[in-house]
Amino acid sequence: xxxxxxxxxxxxxxxxxGKRNEQIILPTNSxxxxxxxxxYTTTTVEFKEELAKDTFYLNDEPVKGxxxxxxxKFLNLIRRTAGNEQLYAEVRSINEVPTxxxxxxxxxxFAALAAAGTKAAGVDMSNQExxxxxxxxxxxxxxxxxxxxxxxxxxxxxxxxDSHAVQVAPQDHWDIRVAAVVLNETMKEVSSRxxxxxxxxxxxxxxxxxxxxxxxxxxxxAGISVRDFEKVGQIAEANCLKMHATTLGANPPFTYxxxxxMTVMQxxxxxxxxGIPAYFTIDAGPNVKVLYLPQxxxxxxxxxxxxxxxxxxxxxxVGQGITYL
Amino acid sequence: xxxxxxxxxxxxxxxxxGKRNEQIILPTNSxxxxxxxxxYTTTTVEFKEELAKDTFYLNDEPVKGxxxxxxxKFLNLIRRTAGNEQLYAEVRSINEVPTxxxxxxxxxxFAALAAAGTKAAGVDMSNQExxxxxxxxxxxxxxxxxxxxxxxxxxxxxxxxDSHAVQVAPQDHWDIRVAAVVLNETMKEVSSRxxxxxxxxxxxxxxxxxxxxxxxxxxxxAGISVRDFEKVGQIAEANCLKMHATTLGANPPFTYxxxxxMTVMQxxxxxxxxGIPAYFTIDAGPNVKVLYLPQxxxxxxxxxxxxxxxxxxxxxxVGQGITYL
Numbered sequence: 001x002x003x004x005x006x007x008x009x010x011x012x013x014x015x016x017x018g019k020r021n022e023q024i025i026l027p028t029n030s031x032x033x034x035x036x037x038x039x040y041t042t043t044t045v046e047f048k049e050e051l052a053k054d055t056f057y058l059n060d061e062p063v064k065g066x067x068x069x070x071x072x073k074f075l076n077l078i079r080r081t082a083g084n085e086q087l088y089a090e091v092r093s094i095n096e097v098p099t100x101x102x103x104x105x106x107x108x109x110f111a112a113l114a115a116a117g118t119k120a121a122g123v124d125m126s127n128q129e130x131x132x133x134x135x136x137x138x139x140x141x142x143x144x145x146x147x148x149x150x151x152x153x154x155x156x157x158x159x160x161x162d163s164h165a166v167q168v169a170p171q172d173h174w175d176i177r178v179a180a181v182v183l184n185e186t187m188k189e190v191s192s193r194x195x196x197x198x199x200x201x202x203x204x205x206x207x208x209x210x211x212x213x214x215x216x217x218x219x220x221x222a223g224i225s226v227r228d229f230e231k232v233g234q235i236a237e238a239n240c241l242k243m244h245a246t247t248l249g250a251n252p253p254f255t256y257x258x259x260x261x262m263t264v265m266q267x268x269x270x271x272x273x274x275g276i277p278a279y280f281t282i283d284a285g286p287n288v289k290v291l292y293l294p295q296x297x298x299x300x301x302x303x304x305x306x307x308x309x310x311x312x313x314x315x316x317x318v319g320q321g322i323t324y325l
Numbered sequence: 326x327x328x329x330x331x332x333x334x335x336x337x338x339x340x341x342x343g344k345r346n347e348q349i350i351l352p353t354n355s356x357x358x359x360x361x362x363x364x365y366t367t368t369t370v371e372f373k374e375e376l377a378k379d380t381f382y383l384n385d386e387p388v389k390g391x392x393x394x395x396x397x398k399f400l401n402l403i404r405r406t407a408g409n410e411q412l413y414a415e416v417r418s419i420n421e422v423p424t425x426x427x428x429x430x431x432x433x434x435f436a437a438l439a440a441a442g443t444k445a446a447g448v449d450m451s452n453q454e455x456x457x458x459x460x461x462x463x464x465x466x467x468x469x470x471x472x473x474x475x476x477x478x479x480x481x482x483x484x485x486x487d488s489h490a491v492q493v494a495p496q497d498h499w500d501i502r503v504a505a506v507v508l509n510e511t512m513k514e515v516s517s518r519x520x521x522x523x524x525x526x527x528x529x530x531x532x533x534x535x536x537x538x539x540x541x542x543x544x545x546x547a548g549i550s551v552r553d554f555e556k557v558g559q560i561a562e563a564n565c566l567k568m569h570a571t572t573l574g575a576n577p578p579f580t581y582x583x584x585x586x587m588t589v590m591q592x593x594x595x596x597x598x599x600g601i602p603a604y605f606t607i608d609a610g611p612n613v614k615v616l617y618l619p620q621x622x623x624x625x626x627x628x629x630x631x632x633x634x635x636x637x638x639x640x641x642x643v644g645q646g647i648t649y650l
Binding site for chain 1: 528529530531532533534536537559562563566567569570571573574576577578580582583584585586587588591
């Protein structure tokens, strides 16, 4: 009745941007990500007869409010699967995902919770089934079940039974790196959930975004399979720019970019001109992640750290999927 | 055989972004602009029997190369209309449009050239006919024939005979102002001509842009007619963001924005939050133009001038159409 699991966060190279079902979290497009070695969540779930409700500790602090409710709601799914809806759990999570780095800790958080929770409840699931379950806690978390490169196939069934991640390439397929560039300002006036929704509902560019995904996915998978860094980087960078372009067309328009976001993007373009292969990607926030190859690590870290307004540069390798401790 | 005319530049509130015919300059969408009092070109054209070719002086310097060719090619149109294809002209232009302010001097330049050239050639044209002629020298110049607010109706005929500007409201209809924010960096790796073309040819957002124009035009004209500053500002700002969003989807993607461009946009949004009505618009370059009302002029100039990376703030009122001197 007790289990511990670890899951790593992931960074999308082809972005998840829009839901077709908000209740069970079904996306409007397939996406593809890189699981990251450096940032993870370790979660212990213990089901206890004596508990009258779930408890949730994050970094040893009890959690209440909306964050608690999302966890308790997700545990309901596990209880239902296990056939015991009256058994409550103590959940203890340790987050090694610095919020300031702009990674969604919900990805590693819900993947670790799903893995530890199902194991503690005695439910035996394939990773594919686990990915489907995880998806209902946090969409992008379904990709964190797998290490290396993972594709979240959107599926087309209304019940979500074909919407889950699959591994595209394992962790040891390719040693590429990600630098998370942390800015001294933070601003996120529009949550990613709200931003997605407003974009889907109002942006004249949304159908163009959707139409462009199948080719981006096909091309980036071809690039990953032959380890073509330039190809993968170009597609990832262009895909990120398209995602952010859709928000500029929303009503009212919005952007996740700050001036320093723009400076980092310019710096990456200048690095390429000077012969250092590097590409950026940006999620629903101002921070920038830079893809690079191991032999340029020192130079990349130096150049990015020297940008005015950058407070930290955190490096990561390709990570593994969920593990049980 | 000699005439002098003056034309003012204009700033588009609904952007011209894409050509359906590059030869005679027919746009893929209608656009709407504000003619600006502060920035203009004064041009004298004299047809002389003794000239063996056209001569062109800009700010008293002889001009050669592509800029000369565009002027000579445009004079051919006037000669053809006048029925005398062997008569060459001396053209002298004085430009009061600072290139650094990021205004297209081609708008005031070709409008003044068309007005002075036709008058010198003894061709009597309505302003509407003059606008059609001017369009073939530089698209956005066709709006500078008129003062106040002008709409360039794209038309649908293949010969361009219904593609010209009309006045939407005269100069004295509404005293709104424009601050041109000049940045200390300049970068324009992609010309507006090339940028338009690449966007039309490759951006998945281009059809969304085109689809959104009719409503933007209808709404902004409604706003102008009742002098609703907030409505006009909101539509202009959103339209500019949409135009720039289309470039992020192009292949390869590009942007005209620099970090300071982003800072100025953020500052304008913050001004609004603090109760100062102001809206931005940006053409195919990094500089920002800010729309404001006269009573906030001092404050606006102060705030914009204080932004790091801003070297100059040039103010302008609504301007008049072409005048003959």
